[in-house]
């Protein structure tokens with residue numbers, strides 16, 4: 001077993017293994033990659049490495065790709081299936097972290113925390129009224145792991161929770177236990193005071209939140225995106241924020257990443273973070289342990305518990 005880590009993923013879980021090659025910038029260095037890939041039997045990546053057939057061709061001994069995170073946009077699962085390479089990911093392991101940042105962004109926008117901080121550090125004392133979350137309606141777009149983690153935290157706010165997700169059942173006991181009422185997209189957009197996005201990027205979700213969708217939302221509403229940047233048409237959002245069609249936004253993910261903030265730089269009702277919703281010390285340590293356990297299982301020929309491709313053992 002030769003474990004090759006080519007992005008910034010490390011910690012005690014990996015340190016406990018032998019035969020680990022840690023080259024955190026190799027994803028960006030073709031020459032180094034071509035030297036290291038032929039020996040690798042396990043490859044650990046975050047979201048910067050494009051795992052395509054071209055990369056797989058350079059790694060003839062590879063048996064498993066371990067993704068430190070949950071998004072699979074950078075991994076060609078079909079190509080891995082064809083190459084008989086298992087793919088595992090830390091599914092659900094960062095959901096709590098995402099839920100907490102979702103609330104953090106919502107509170108920051110609703111209570112003007114960022115604006116107040118900037119005012120205070122430039123000598124102002126402007127006491128603007130904020131908005132409460134309690135007693136309002138919260139809409140979830142996507143009802144998977146991060147949406148459920150958000151709903152769990154929202155229980156203390158005593159509000160109504162709506163959810164849109166064509167792939168879940170309205171009577172799913174897990175959603176019912178979290179008081180998530182599954183409904184259609186239009187109802188979520190028109191009825192919610194807070195809307196948070198928890199869907200992956202796909203043909204169906206790209207620009208799901210466009211000018212028309214933003215028009216249908218309440219002018220007092222706040223939108224939070226912790227899913228994928230492609231889901232919101234950012235130009236339409238910037239316009240909706242500038243013209244106060246909606247009240248505010250918190251964006252952890254962007255259409256282009258890394259991204260500059262020029263589109264939103266003159267707006268005071270938006271808060272930006274650099275795709276960190278899932279990144280906490282705790283989530284990284286949970287994810288690393290999942291990946292290490294899966295790699296060990298793979299080479300012990302045991303069933304994988306976090307496989308996302310066709311290869312399950």
Ligand SMILES: NC(=O)c1ccc[n+]([C@@H]2O[C@H](COP(=O)([O-])OP(=O)(O)OC[C@H]3O[C@@H](n4cnc5c(N)ncnc54)[C@H](O)[C@@H]3O)[C@@H](O)[C@H]2O)c1
Pocket residue numbers: 070071072092094095098141142143144145146147164165166167168198199200201202204205226227228252253275276277278279
């Ligand atoms: N910002 C971050 O740091 C961060 C961290 C974790 C996850 N994410 C991203 O958030 C997204 C959701 O993560 P998750 O862990 O909740 O995933 P998940 O797979 O548990 O849930 C995603 C949900 O989206 C639903 N969905 C898919 N297509 C849809 C559509 N067209 N309309 C409505 N719902 C649809 C699925 O049915 C599923 O229930 C992923 O893209 C993931 O990469 C971002």
